[in-house]
Amino acid sequence: MDLGPFEADNSVSCRLSSQIPDICRTEDCCLGVDEAGRGPVLGPMVYGICFCPVSKKQELKDLKVADSKTLSEEERENLFQNLDEAKSYVGWALHILSPNTISTSMLQRTKYNLNALSHDTAIGLIQFALDSGVQLKEIFVDTVGPAEKYEDKLSQRFPGIEVTVRPKADSLFPVVSAASICAKVARDRVVKGWKFAEDLGEVDADYGSGYPNDPKTKAWLLKYLDPVFGYPQFVRFSWSTAQTLLDSKAVTVHWDDDEEDGEKAAKRMNNKSMLSFFSASAASNDQSRQTHRFFTDRRLKGLSNL
Structure with a gap:
């Protein structure tokens, strides 16, 4: 074989x-x-x-x-x-x-x-x-x-x-x-004979049976959990055992809800959405904002009403 x-x-x-x-x-x-x-x-x-x-x-x-x-x-x-x-x-x-x-x-x-x-x-x-x-x-x-x-x-x-x-x-x-x-x-x-693509140094091969309920397997998973990058590709990270350890031991990562619009996401992060610069109230509410040279050279102005 x-x-x-x-x-x-x-x-x-x-x-x-x-x-x-x-x-x-x-x-x-x-x-x-x-x-x-x-x-x-x-x-x-x-x-x-x-x-x-x-x-x-x-x-x-x-x-x-x-x-x-x-x-x-x-x-x-x-x-x-x-x-x-x-x-x-x-x-x-x-x-x-x-x-x-x-x-x-x-x-x-x-x-x-x-x-x-x-x-x-x-x-x-x-x-x-x-x-x-x-x-x-x-x-x-x-x-x-x-x-x-x-x-x-x-x-x-x-x-x-x-x-x-x-x-x-x-x-x-x-x-x-x-x-x-x-x-x-x-x-x-x-x-x-698994060859780790990741640079893990001398890998401990005593990972038990590989089944989630094996204490040796759990100990190995804890040992080789990187708080940022997670697990090497030897681990099935879709398994609930791996996901639970990642949730509790790894760095928390925030993902914006795909269904959340830009305005709400920006407000929650205390930032301005790009869309706010194109709104009708932008010019009247932010008089101190400098107009970019690109627009002044071409004598372009924003319109509040069409």
Whole structure:
């Protein structure tokens, strides 16, 4: 798994994939979808797909793949190695969603929540497999949101393919377990080797699990909170944990209400609005104001009445 394309710029998202096995272009295939890192406040979320011919389902099961959350890091690495060695009939693809992408998506003016982002990423990976020539006949997905609605959405998007969406699909279907392992291994490697674009000196890598309720994660967030610039891009600043710490520990920034007109904003800040210089009462109320040379040279005068 070459993470170089993502590590070159970890502020944006990136898609990685294995070679497409020739057999997957000629035989009916099944495909599993799962993610890793949905909940943490630190690091990326990684979506993964894994696919193989329907005729090879038992061989995939014999690799002893399981839900990645039930495995140790060493076990996941070993299983990923087994999947990689089965490249004659197993393929995979990943979409690494950077923390920056997640946060800016969720906080943009037109709201784009994590469920919508997850659905679109999964659909994009399935479409990538189809575009690569994989002969998909079955899709198995670990649900995000209501399973029935998600299943209907995918069935409409990919007609002619049997779609199954279930909670805990990563423990029910080996092909989803394999996708889960690919995604989790990629996230673990990215987090462990994260290159900070910000000049933070020697960064303390003991940030715990990355989940908001982890004391080590909270301590790390406090340690690396800049009162003016906030957090490095390793942090999902759209998470409520990060926002609460910013509100309580960072410098307060006042943003003028977009709907507040210039006159009110200027009065509140004890300043004059530019519009006040063009009002009918400006000339009569401020006789001491000097007229700019630009106007006097051209013998231009303001008019109170038209």
